[in-house]
Amino acid sequence: QVQLQESGPGLVKPSETLSLTCSVSDDSILGYYWSWIRQPPGKGLEWVGHIFYSGSTNYNPSLKNRVTISLDTSENQFSLRLSSVTAADTAVYYCARQGGANVIDYWGQGFLVTVSS
């Protein structure tokens, strides 16, 4: 079964860049979309964006060009960078796999990132 694990700094200062990595085990990066989704405290889920194994990406326009998702097929990892963060970017960040019919079928456990000075 596919397992995903998020990692990175849990605390980021305002105006700096949030960086997270998702490690994928028991499956290959090839052939799928790989997604980031977040949930601010007490709020609902927000789709951040995804990357296809070929490298093509789609991002949520709400993040206004601050987001970049990249892939490292040799390490079976993909990453999220979110620049110019504010307190509103404090959230649990999930990485996930998107399979057939655009279904997000496997998720990581989530990783809390707090934006604070």
Add this chain to the structure above:
Amino acid sequence: DIQMTQSPSSLSASVGDRVTISCRASQNIITYLNWFQLKPGKAPKLLIYTASSLQSGGPSRFSGSRSGTDFTLTISNLQPEDSATYFCQQSYSVPYTFGQGTKLEI
């Protein structure tokens, strides 16, 4: 963006009960509707995909249905472990969007 309106926001029920959670899409999404279960500290779990298909390994007491742009998640014979927050999500077009969530208390 496609808006997903989910109701109710919270629900309390007893073991053995049957409950329904609703989700309405702001436009036609055909059957590109999925349901997820979230529990604190755990990886979210896909329950139902493409409106009515049960994810492999999922309990058969979970079912989904569609009527136009209205979608329903039904949980029959509630079990204590069903206490969680449930979200619908449209995967018809990006940006994918989620309902506001339903917190189910058993």
